[in-house]
Amino acid sequence: MSIFDYIYWRIVDTISFILNLTGVFSSKRMAVDLSSPKAVFVKDLIKSDKIVIFSKSYCPYCKLAKEVFDKMKEKYTAIELDGRDDGEEIQGILGEITGARTVPRVFIKENCVGGGSDVKTLYEKGDLQKLIAT
Template sequence: MPAVQEFVDAKVKNGKVVVFSKSYCPYCKRTKSLLNGKVKADALEYIEIENRPDMNEMQDYLLKITGGRSVPRVFIGGKFVGGNDETQAANQSGKLNTMLKEIGAAL
């Protein structure tokens, strides 16, 4: 688990917009579709976890730091935003655009 913690913590800390995802997940696809239209490509990273040997450990660690192990898990500017529902709600309220502009990631 320490390697998983280091990996996740480094991605969240160093990435502008980081999404832990599974490529086949319909909620992940909706989140990606939304973010692809709002975030600069060089500021956006998707980490597809379904084929990783440490997938379960990664989801356990995401549970520990976010309160949920489901995907997507969206982080913007090092802060946890939520899953698809929370990300979509942040978009509807205008909060998503504000967050992206604050970190220089908005298109």
Template structure:
């Protein structure tokens, strides 16, 4: 087992960097229908976002654990505007349906 703390530190650094670098980050898995739902909503509003497919990343499980520690959400997708989680697929869809998502993106400066 040995090196779990260093991989956790790496995952924390990875997530921190991703959130600091991207306007919108989507932590996803390629086979997840809720992830597809969230990406489709983001595509429909025309915002640029960065996707991290955790099932394709060697440290994906560790990143998911870090996200859980940060947000209390242990499922994907986990969608962030800057460093604020806005939830998963159903949450993103509901925000959009209620007309809140675009305003959140504009307020964060990630959508014109």
């Protein structure tokens, strides 16, 4: 990813965050019942592997997160939301569970560690390896 791509996506993330905070995207927000069958399905996916990444195939931050785990030779389960009919619904559930709808949503041992930049930062500090090992 070039520096220009990185800057572009950081700007897009920031604008999306501000618009979500101000309610501009409120039409996309839906009340999510975390005991619904789909929410239970999402929680089961999170439990299904030590490392679970909810991703979109075209997203550079998703690619960044997966590249970190590939470099570490760590197996992970990737759920590509853009390839699923229920991807938007799953993303809404992840928003309720984690407080953010953005992808990737990376879970290690059922705990959300954030997105692509967060994973890279944890890796560079040596903290990601510790999270996986413990």
